[in-house]
Amino acid sequence: MNISSNKMVVKLTQADWDRARTNPLLMPELVKAVDLEDKAQFVSSVEYHSKTIGNGLMLTQPPISSVLGESGGKSRIIILPLARHLQRVQDFLGFLIDHEGAHAELNYKHPRKVVPTVTRETIELVLRKGYLKAFRMINNQGESLAFQNQLANLDKRGRNSEYYAITVLQGLRDSLNLTY
Numbered sequence: 638m639n640i641s642s643n644k645m646v647v648k649l650t651q652a653d654w655d656r657a658r659t660n661p662l663l664m665p666e667l668v669k670a671v672d673l674e675d676k677a678q679f680v681s682s683v684e685y686h687s688k689t690i691g692n693g694l695m696l697t698q699p700p701i702s703s704v705l706g707e708s709g710g711k712s713r714i715i716i717l718p719l720a721r722h723l724q725r726v727q728d729f730l731g732f733l734i735d736h737e738g739a740h741a742e743l744n745y746k747h748p749r750k751v752v753p754t755v756t757r758e759t760i761e762l763v764l765r766k767g768y769l770k771a772f773r774m775i776n777n778q779g780e781s782l783a784f785q786n787q788l789a790n791l792d793k794r795g796r797n798s799e800y801y802a803i804t805v806l807q808g809l810r811d812s813l814n815l816t817y
């Protein structure tokens with residue numbers, strides 16, 4: 638793979654992924670170049686951040702328009718250092734495209750479902766629970782939908798390793814707040 642050009646969009650191979658995940662200096666260029674398949678139209682950029690945030694692999698930042706409840710805005714996807722622990726390229730692509738891409742699609746099409754709109758209830762919830770907890774509660778619906786989209790695409794292009802399936806199922810369970 639040649640990722641010297643900014644505009645190049647590439648299908649990642651396992652060898653590309655192995656090189657980048659073991660050498661973080663390659664990550665910014667690599668994530669920028671990944672082909673986001675059917676989700677590309679909902680994403681403005683994919684960036685690598687070298688600082689860890691909680692135990693997250695990656696996250697999707699909705700555009701301001703989406704936060705205000707307007708559809709049609711593209712999201713920014715941030716890849717975090719823990720994503721480099723994913724060994725299989727298809728697991729990485731599954732989280733990037735089938736999970737974060739699903740968030741981006743929801744932000745684009747149905748912003749009210751996944752981001753807090755400024756209502757009295759939202760304000761009260763934020764004041765009562767604190768921003769992080771309130772946002773997590775409001776965001777839960779979008780989280781389950783993203784995990785469900787991963788499950789729906791489990792067999793697509795080999796995104797079906799045991800590790801991947803277990804991680805996705807755990808994520809879905811947590812997002813639904815079920816206890817066994």
Ligand SMILES: [Zn+2]
Pocket residue numbers: 736737740779780783
């Ligand atoms: Zn998510």
